[in-house]
Amino acid sequence: MLKLFFSNQLYLGLAQSVIAALAATIVVLLARKRDIHLGSETLIAMLRGIIQIVAVGSILLLLLRGPRWTGAFLLAGMIVAAGATSARRAKGMPHAFRVSAWSIACGAGSVIALMAWLGVIDTAITSMVPVGSMLIANAMNTNGLALNRFRADVLAHVGEIETALALGADARNSVSPYVQASFEASLIPAIDSLRSLGIVWIPGLMAGMLLSGARPVYAAIYQFVVLAMIFAASGLTSLVSTLLIRDRIFTAAQQLSLQPGR
Amino acid sequence: MNDQKIAEIRVTPPPISGPILRTEHLGRVVNDKILVEDATFELQSGEVLAIVGPSGSGKSSLLRLLNRLDEPTSGTVYLEAIDYRQIAPRDLRRKLGLVNQRPYLFAGTVEENLRFGPAQRGESLPQDAINQLLARVGLKGYASRNVANLSGGEAQRVSVARTLANSPLVLLLDEPTSALDETSKREVESAVQNIVRDHGLTCVLVTHDTAQASRLAERALLLEAGRIVRAGRIEEVLHA
Numbered sequence: 328m329l330k331l332f333f334s335n336q337l338y339l340g341l342a343q344s345v346i347a348a349l350a351a352t353i354v355v356l357l358a359r360k361r362d363i364h365l366g367s368e369t370l371i372a373m374l375r376g377i378i379q380i381v382a383v384g385s386i387l388l389l390l391l392r393g394p395r396w397t398g399a400f401l402l403a404g405m406i407v408a409a410g411a412t413s414a415r416r417a418k419g420m421p422h423a424f425r426v427s428a429w430s431i432a433c434g435a436g437s438v439i440a441l442m443a444w445l446g447v448i449d450t451a452i453t454s455m456v457p458v459g460s461m462l463i464a465n466a467m468n469t470n471g472l473a474l475n476r477f478r479a480d481v482l483a484h485v486g487e488i489e490t491a492l493a494l495g496a497d498a499r500n501s502v503s504p505y506v507q508a509s510f511e512a513s514l515i516p517a518i519d520s521l522r523s524l525g526i527v528w529i530p531g532l533m534a535g536m537l538l539s540g541a542r543p544v545y546a547a548i549y550q551f552v553v554l555a556m557i558f559a560a561s562g563l564t565s566l567v568s569t570l571l572i573r574d575r576i577f578t579a580a581q582q583l584s585l586q587p588g589r
Numbered sequence: 590m591n592d593q594k595i596a597e598i599r600v601t602p603p604p605i606s607g608p609i610l611r612t613e614h615l616g617r618v619v620n621d622k623i624l625v626e627d628a629t630f631e632l633q634s635g636e637v638l639a640i641v642g643p644s645g646s647g648k649s650s651l652l653r654l655l656n657r658l659d660e661p662t663s664g665t666v667y668l669e670a671i672d673y674r675q676i677a678p679r680d681l682r683r684k685l686g687l688v689n690q691r692p693y694l695f696a697g698t699v700e701e702n703l704r705f706g707p708a709q710r711g712e713s714l715p716q717d718a719i720n721q722l723l724a725r726v727g728l729k730g731y732a733s734r735n736v737a738n739l740s741g742g743e744a745q746r747v748s749v750a751r752t753l754a755n756s757p758l759v760l761l762l763d764e765p766t767s768a769l770d771e772t773s774k775r776e777v778e779s780a781v782q783n784i785v786r787d788h789g790l791t792c793v794l795v796t797h798d799t800a801q802a803s804r805l806a807e808r809a810l811l812l813e814a815g816r817i818v819r820a821g822r823i824e825e826v827l828h829a
Contacts (some may be wrong), residue, residue, distance in 0.1 A: 493682050
């Protein structure tokens with residue numbers, strides 16, 4: 328229907344954004360009725376999202392004309408930004424940004440590098456940056472989920488953890504059930520995505536490949552490749568992140584520093 | 590091949606000359622709030638010391654400092670004349686066994702809970718030792734019971750036995766009966782009495798129950814706003 332009113336693609340895109348944002352606003356208002364206040368956070372996230380994606384689109388336009396190595400810089404910048412974003416989910420946890428950035432760099436960064444070297448990801452910027460960003464974004468979400476769950480579990484089990492410490496347990500052992508639970512919980516979205524691929528959803532990348540003329544079977548196989556890479560990157564990120572943060576919630580004398588109200 | 594060492598349960602600690610535990614100007618301040626201030630006292634081997642005082646006076650904070658679950662911001666503690674900062678925290682906590690107000694038993698059986706401490710240093714607790722520990726807290730035959738099915742008093746006694754499985758030099762009891770009903774309270778108190786009186790285990794008991802302090806301890810410290818305001822024989826402190 329919108330195409331009847333807008334012949335210019337830019338204006339059409341803006342109108343589509345406004346309508347999609349309205350749908351999100353309705354959800355926020357419905358949530359508010361149930362005393363769940365998502366208002367300011369959602370509004371800021373939506374504004375940030377549109378500004379960021381338009382800015383990145385413009386930068387990509389410039390980079391597409393540059394040498395291949397510029398893609399690596401862009402991905403490195405994305406990793407730092409992803410680290411800062413997911414660290415916010417770990418409020419009160421020491422060194423959350425450093426842990427997040429390192430974990431995403433180890434998880435997503437190593438999978439991108441390995442896959443590019445093996446030829447699974449094309450090293451052309453047009454391919455490397457969008458596919459790499461998908462891996463980084465998913466690693467960021469997984470990292471945020473892992474840290475958030477770990478923090479909640481530790482705060483809910485301070486008594487059990489300190490009892491284990493008081494009985495002579497090593498700090499790492501005292502939180503090992505919560506490390507494991509956080510790792511498992513953080514991977515649920517990635518596992519569900521793989522499980523429901525093609526049945527519940529047809530991802531955007533596959534649709535894009537079909538629109539740009541790729542053979543449907545190759546587009547489908549490559550979509551699986553991307554999701555498997557996302558799982559590998561997310562899993563590695565969560566593993567590194569939970570192991571790194573585990574050591575940072577204790578002092579040198581093996582005292583639990585993450586405590587309610589501290 | 591099982592290369593685990595067998596844990597030895599010491600019923601009565603070896604006699605030591607001089608105080609077994611001594612604090613020197615011990616204190617902890619967090620965000621400008623004084624939790625414990627200038628606490629200096631000593632504890633002889635085999636002695637039971639009660640720490641009494643109103644709620645929020647710093648009794649539990651002092652016990653956490655003794656177990657080094659929190660770090661002192663001033664002063665230190667000497668265990669057998671050694672500054673406890675020179676002892677590895679895991680060894681120190683094993684030697685200064687802490688029993689919390691809530692038992693916080695780990696999911697599984699009573700026996701698995703008792704094996705936890707020795708297993709942390711690669712030792713296996715023999716079945717005889719488990720039975721002996723359970724008998725000492727009045728829970729003979731409870732080894733294979735699931736902790737989910739225990740009453741509050743039974744759970745607290747398992748918690749005491751679990752701490753004793755580490756053969757501590759000093760037992761630190763933090764309000765061990767405050768969350769229990771009268772019957773369970775008597776059961777736990779009787780178990781503690783059996784351990785400290787009959788086996789001569791050195792003990793620090795934090796309690797707000799002055800009658801309980803009188804029944805179990807010989808000496809007491811009275812804490813107010815984190816400071817020791819009175820110290821001496823139990824009757825002198827409680828009835829001054």
